[in-house]
Amino acid sequence: MPKTKRRIRRILRLAPVLALLVGCGVALPLPATAATSGASPADGPEYVALGDSYAAGYGLTQPTDRPVAACGQSALDYPHLVASSLGLDLTDVSCAGATTADIVSTRQHGADPQADALGSQTKVVTVSIGGNDAGLFSTASKCIAVAKEGPVISSGASSCRSALVTDGVDSLAAAIDGHVTSGLRSAFATIASRAPQAKVIVVGYPAIFPDAAHTPAAGCFRPVVSASTLTDGLPTNGFPFTATDVKYLSGVQNHLDDALRSATKAAGFTYVSTLAATRAHSGCATSGSYMQGITLIASAGFSDISLQRGALHPNAAGARFLAAQTGAAVAAALAPTASPSPTSSPTGSDGFTIDLGWIVFGGILVVFAVIVLLAWRGITRARADRR
Template identity: 55%
Template sequence: MALGDSYAAGFGLGDPTGRPVGACAQSAEDYPHRVATALDLDLTDVSCSSATTANVVDTRQSGAAPQVDALGPSTRIVTVSIGGNDADVFGTAASCIALGRTGPVFDAKATTRSCRETLDAGGDDRLTRAIDSTTATGLRRAFTAIRAQAPNARVFVVGYPAVFPDAAHTPVSGCFRPVIDGTSLSEGLPRNGFPFTDVDVAYLSGVQAHLDAVLKRAAAAASFTYVDTLPGSQAHSACSRADPYIEGVSLVASAGFTKISLEPGALHPNARGAAYLADQTAAAITRSLASTPSAGAGAGNGAGAGVAFGLPVAVWLALGLGLALIAAAVVALLVARRRRGRPSPDARDTP
C-alpha cells in the first residue's frame, strides 16, 4: 500500500495511472510501483500530488477519498512520503526563482535579494517554525491514523531526497543556472535550470534537512521504519549537472510571454530519482522482512502469528480435545471393568 504526496506519486514522470483520480498526476513509474515490481508485491497506490497529512487522515482531495481509507487489517506493507506540503516547503522553494546568483528574486519589483531575507527575517525562520508546528502535528495524526487502520502492517516512512545540496556538495562556483536570459525571446527558454541564489541554496538545504529530521523523529515515535534518502542523494540534487536525481526548473511560456508557468515535475524526482527511492525503500523492506523471527520461535507478527512449535494453534486445540476425549473413554472403560469384577450388593448380603 502506497500513501503520500507528489514525491511518492511521481509527479512529472510518464505513464499516468489516473489513480486514485486523474488530478493526482500519479505515475506508474513512481517509486511505489518500482518497489512492488522489484519485490513482487501486490500494490494499491493512493498517493496523490499536493497531498497533505490531512488528505491522508480525513480530508478528500480532488474527489479522492482520504488515503487511510484504503488501509485495513489485511494490509501488510505501507510506504508513505508526506509532510512537505503541510509547511509548503517545496512550493515556497519554487517561488524563490532569482535572476542571478546573487539575486534579485524574480518578482514584480525584483527588489528582494533572496528568499531568506523574507522567510528568515529577524532570526524567526518562518519555514522551520511551520515544520515544527504544522508539519510535526500533522505527521503525528497521520501516523496514528495509519496504525489504527492497518494494525498488522509494517510501515516505511520514506524521507525526501536532496533537492538543494548541502555545503559539501555545492560547487565553489555555486549552483545557479538561469531559466530566462537575454536570448529567451529569440531562442526559447533555457531547460533544466537551477535559478536560486547562493544564499537560498544554503538556506533551503538547511530547511529540507530539518524537515527530514522531523519526519525521522515522527517515524521513530510511531515505531515505523524511516528510510533516509537524504545522505545518499546529496551529490545528485537538482544542482548536479552530471547525474541528478531531481529535475531542475524549466519554464513554459505562452505566445508573446503573456503567461509563464513551471513545467510539471520541476524540483521533483526524475526517473533516476524514482529508481533511487525505490532501491532504498526495497532494501529497507527486505531487511525488515529478513529480521522477522521464525514461526518456530513463536513470532507474533504477520504470517508467524498464532504459530507454536510449527503447528497452528487450531491444530493444537484439536489435538488436545481429541486426547481429552480418549482419556475420558479409557477412564469410563476401567470403571466399567472394575464394577463387573465386584460381587453385587445382593450377593454380599446372602447368608
C-alpha cells in the first residue's frame, strides 16, 4: 500500500478519537455537580426550637414533659411537626410562659436556660418569643368582659383599653418599645453567639384578635358565663371581649409584630410573620379558627374559677399552619447553594456569556477541518505521484 494512502487512513481513524477527546473536555475539568456531593447525616441537620407557649403547643394533647413537665410542651407543636416533615434532629426546649430572659440566662421551672441547647453543630434554630415580655397574654386574660359592652370582670372598667391607655400613653406599646425590644436584642445576640453556624428563623405570633376587615358587624363577643350557667354549666370556646378591646388588642399585636420584624432584621435572621395570614382565623372566628377560645373551669359551688389550658393559643389546626409556614422558611434556609453550571463560565466584561458548550462544539469543527485539510493534501499528493 502506498505510504500516502496509509497516512490518509491513519488521519481518518483519528477523527472519532479526537472528536471524543474534545467533546469530553479533556484537560478542562468542570465543577462537581450536586450528585457528587456528600449525603446528609442519616438523622438530619441539628434543629433547636426555642420559645414560649406558642412554640410549645400549650394546651394541645401528647405532652412531652420536656424540658420539664411544667413547660406544657406538646409533641404536636410546630417544631415537632417541622422536624418530622423535614427529617431534622430536633431538640425542643420551648416552654410556656418563657420570656427572652429564659432564653439567655434564667432557669425557668428549674430547666436550663434555653440557649444552653445551642452549639456549634446546630444548623437551624426557630424561636417564638416576646409576647410574655410585653405582658400581652396575661393582659388579654384579664380583659374578659361580662357582656358585649362590658364591664371587664377584673377591674369593673368599661374596657381594658381605658385602664391601659392613660393620658395618651399606651402601657403595652411602651413595654414593646422598651422592655421587649431590648430583650429581643439580647436573646438574638445570645443565639447568634451560641449557634454560629445556624440559620435562625424567628416565628411571629398568629392573630388572636381580628383586624377590622375580619370583625363581624355584630362584633366578636361570645360569653364565658351566662344566665343559665348554674343549671347548664359554663359555655365553651368563648371570646369575651368588648369591641373596644378587640380593636385595641389587635393593634397591640400589630405593634409587637413590627417590633419582632425589626429586631429580626437587625440580627440578620429570617422573620416569618404569621399575623396577616391568620386574621381570618383568629379567636373571633366561629369556624375555621386557628385559635382556642376561652373556657372557664369552675369547682363545685363556683368557689374557684380558672382558665382551661390553651386559652387564646393555637389549636391543632393553628399548629399545623405555623408548621407549614415555618417549615417552608426552614427548608429554604437549609437548601444547598446552587453549583455553577458545568457548561458555562462567568460572563465576560462586555456582558457576553462564554458558554463552554459552544467552545467544545467549535473545537470539534476545528479538528474535523484539520483532518479534512490533511486528507485533501494527501489525496492531492497521491494524484501528483501517479503522474
